[in-house]
Amino acid sequence: MLDAARGLAVLAAATLSMALATACGGSSSSPAATAAPTATPSPLVSTATATVAGKSETILVDGKGMTLYYYLPDKGGQVTCTGQCAVAWPPLMLPSGQAKPTGTGLSSALDAVDSPAGGKQVTYNRWPLYGWQKDQKPGDTTGQGVGGKWFVVTPDVQPAG
Helix, strand or coil: CHHHHHHHHHHHHHHHHHHHHHHCCCCCCCCCCCCCCCCCCCCCEEEEEEEECCEEEEEEEECCCCECEEEHHHCCCCCCCCCHHHHHCCECECCCCCCCCCECCCCCCEEEEECCCCCEEEEECCEECECCCCCCCCCCCCCCCHHHCEEECCCCCCCCC
């Protein structure tokens, strides 16, 4: 019994010592918080060099470096690749809360149009932009010419009109 009481006394003393040390360990006030700088959105679209149909070309790529494509039936800027088409050719979407798409190294305007699936799809020269599920790594351009309707986007692509 005496050993149990002595153990409790030692435990209580240790707990009190730690509490006092913590309380006396310094100022309880923390430095004033400063606002974090507003992050600039990273470019959704930029340029890169890739081999397209056997020829070295400057192309448009997404933020991960993956090749971007346009779809001839989207002429006029209207999104026509939906459903299963959009599964194979994922649209480049404007992130929620971002007002306008950003890009680097581009000669024409980026914009966005309403997507039939909801949200905004990024466009370049009025062409809605897409990736291709069969491209596995940056620099792949395996979607070039698919079905005679899909083409790699280059900075000088004529406007969808």
